[in-house]
Amino acid sequence: MYVPLLGEVSLWLLVLVGLLTAFYLYTTSFVGVLKAYGIPGPKPWPVINHMPEMRKHGLSKMLDEWRSLYGDTYGFYGLFPRCATIVTHDARLLEHVMVKDFSNFVDRAGRRTTLSVVSKGLFSLSGDYWRRSRHVMSPMFTVGRLKQMLYHVNTSAALLLELFKKHKAEGKLIPLKVTAGRYTSDVIARVGFSIDSKALTEENSEFSKNINNFIRIPATRLQSYVRSIAEFFPPIMDIGLKLFTEQVDAILPETNRYFLNLIKDSIDRKLHERSRPDYKKSSHVDMLDMLLDAEVDDQTGKHLKAEDRKITRNEVIGNSAILILAAYETTSTALTSILYLLARHPDIQDKLIEEVDQVMQGQTEPRYEDLSKLVYMTQVIYESLRMFPPSPDVSRKALETKTYDGFTIPKGAVIFIPIYKIVKDPRYFPDPYKFDPERFSPERKLEIDPITFLPFGFGRRQCVAKRLALIELKVVLCLLLSNMKFVQTERTEPKKGEETEYLRIDGFFVPKKAIELDVVFREK
Numbered sequence: 001m002y003v004p005l006l007g008e009v010s011l012w013l014l015v016l017v018g019l020l021t022a023f024y025l026y027t028t029s030f031v032g033v034l035k036a037y038g039i040p041g042p043k044p045w046p047v048i049n050h051m052p053e054m055r056k057h058g059l060s061k062m063l064d065e066w067r068s069l070y071g072d073t074y075g076f077y078g079l080f081p082r083c084a085t086i087v088t089h090d091a092r093l094l095e096h097v098m099v100k101d102f103s104n105f106v107d108r109a110g111r112r113t114t115l116s117v118v119s120k121g122l123f124s125l126s127g128d129y130w131r132r133s134r135h136v137m138s139p140m141f142t143v144g145r146l147k148q149m150l151y152h153v154n155t156s157a158a159l160l161l162e163l164f165k166k167h168k169a170e171g172k173l174i175p176l177k178v179t180a181g182r183y184t185s186d187v188i189a190r191v192g193f194s195i196d197s198k199a200l201t202e203e204n205s206e207f208s209k210n211i212n213n214f215i216r217i218p219a220t221r222l223q224s225y226v227r228s229i230a231e232f233f234p235p236i237m238d239i240g241l242k243l244f245t246e247q248v249d250a251i252l253p254e255t256n257r258y259f260l261n262l263i264k265d266s267i268d269r270k271l272h273e274r275s276r277p278d279y280k281k282s283s284h285v286d287m288l289d290m291l292l293d294a295e296v297d298d299q300t301g302k303h304l305k306a307e308d309r310k311i312t313r314n315e316v317i318g319n320s321a322i323l324i325l326a327a328y329e330t331t332s333t334a335l336t337s338i339l340y341l342l343a344r345h346p347d348i349q350d351k352l353i354e355e356v357d358q359v360m361q362g363q364t365e366p367r368y369e370d371l372s373k374l375v376y377m378t379q380v381i382y383e384s385l386r387m388f389p390p391s392p393d394v395s396r397k398a399l400e401t402k403t404y405d406g407f408t409i410p411k412g413a414v415i416f417i418p419i420y421k422i423v424k425d426p427r428y429f430p431d432p433y434k435f436d437p438e439r440f441s442p443e444r445k446l447e448i449d450p451i452t453f454l455p456f457g458f459g460r461r462q463c464v465a466k467r468l469a470l471i472e473l474k475v476v477l478c479l480l481l482s483n484m485k486f487v488q489t490e491r492t493e494p495k496k497g498e499e500t501e502y503l504r505i506d507g508f509f510v511p512k513k514a515i516e517l518d519v520v521f522r523e524k
């Protein structure tokens with residue numbers, strides 16, 4: 001029989017103790033920073049921090065509970081790997097973080113979840129990498145560019161109207177999210193890449209199928225547990241992502257390949273056109289044209305500075321992918337919520353229809369100058385976004401330890417901004433659960449503290465495409481409401497008189513059950 005020598009045993013024991021100590025330090029070295037700076041919050045569990053509560057009750061419920069116990073600003077651990085999270089509802093602190101001292105909070109917090117090129121896109125970039133891409137992408141949404149995009153938005157909206165009419169003719173209800181998603185994908189394919197996605201003309205177009213399946217949702221509770229534990233240990237996640245990309249990556253690899261090929265084909269097509277001797281630069285450029293115009297020859301991008309309006313090929317592709325992804329989910333959820341709220345509030349819908357008729361004057365589609373006349377529609381859109389902000393939260397990471405009005409935010413801490421809770425805070429929006437577009441009327445909107453209306457985020461890192469999103473919503477509402485009204489009946493989901501619940505799921509704020517409405521054609 002083999003009897004291990006005492007020296008061997010103690011060596012293994014030493015290794016084990018060393019590993020355990022390293023593991024303990026890795027998982028706890030950052031814990032204590034909140035207490036050190038006097039930031040209130042719940043006491044963390046060793047190693048696993050506040051993960052058990054969040055897994056058991058859900059983040060949303062815990063945020064409510066901790067807020068009631070610790071007030072406007074508090075901290076906890078375990079939402080992002082190896083750092084403290086500070087949640088705040090305090091408008092003045094938000095102003096410091098999102099606006100006044102933006103340079104200390106340029107980056108978002110994130111977990112490593114994907115190897116997809118999407119992580120090279122604006123949303124995930126940090127520091128100077130972000131600044132370069134933002135410099136390139138902001139000019140995509142100037143008035144001149146938006147005017148050019150309007151033609152395409154009108155085309156997609158007209159196709160959506162036809163689709164709704166077809167559903168009605170076939171006696172079907174309108175599945176809001178699916179159809180709104182077909183519209184928003186069609187728009188981004190046209191304005192971004194000059195492609196007809198066929199999302200609105202074919203029942204199950206490749207584009208729609210893939211965009212619907214962009215994000216992997218864990219199929220079982222166990223998978224979801226394993227995933228959150230792995231995300232908490234970035235080195236383990238890195239290994240998992242490299243070895244088991246197909247099973248682990250948060251962006252479904254098949255879908256990733258589809259969009260990667262689509263973007264690469266579009267780039268090749270454009271570069272080929274540009275290389276032709278008879279090529280003339282058109283004034284009708286799409287988003288990909290603008291990204292390619294900013295491309296550098298040296299693909300490492302190492303020599304590039306923050307103020308350079310230049311990006312690498314990888315960043316061209318990453319930014320293209322994030323445009324598709326970001327444009328699809330948020331705007332389709334917004335349109336879903338607006339139509340649902342209009343159906344629930346027929347008086348508001350009637351008032352909006354009156355304005356649409358006045359502005360449209362019998363036109364089949366709105367002109368650019370008509371859009372700014374839709375004052376009440378803007379109120380309805382803003383109030384719907386307040387009721388159900390499609391992105392429920394945003395974050396910022398502190399680069400340095402700094403004190404703001406006596407409150408210290410330590411270096412490395414994440415400021416977690418729960419948009420969906422702040423817009424329901426009665427101090428900022430009285431009677432917050434009431435759908436009341438009058439809050440945003442020209443007379444009353446001055447009562448709103450701008451930093452508390454956060455559906456598009458705020459400050460220099462707010463949604464880059466906010467103006468395009470508003471145009472998409474306004475155009476489609478003009479076309480739809482010129483022709484039909486949205487109604488709840490005994491067949492719809494939810495039924496007449498009933499409400500639907502919204503939940504924060506996988507980083508989005510969405511209806512718990514898919515909403516399906518009926519439409520009634522308007523008499524002309």
Ligand code: HEM
Binds near residue numbers: 122324331390394456
């Ligand atoms: C109603 C529709 C939309 C909503 C509610 C929305 C909301 C948001 C929010 C909350 C953020 C984070 C802002 C922050 O951290 O302060 C964001 C960022 C972003 N959005 Fe949107 N968005 C919408 C439509 C769009 C569309 C149509 C596109 C693309 C065409 C888009 C592209 C982006 C990008 C690229 C970012 C990252 C910006 C950056 O990090 O600099 N969004 N959006």
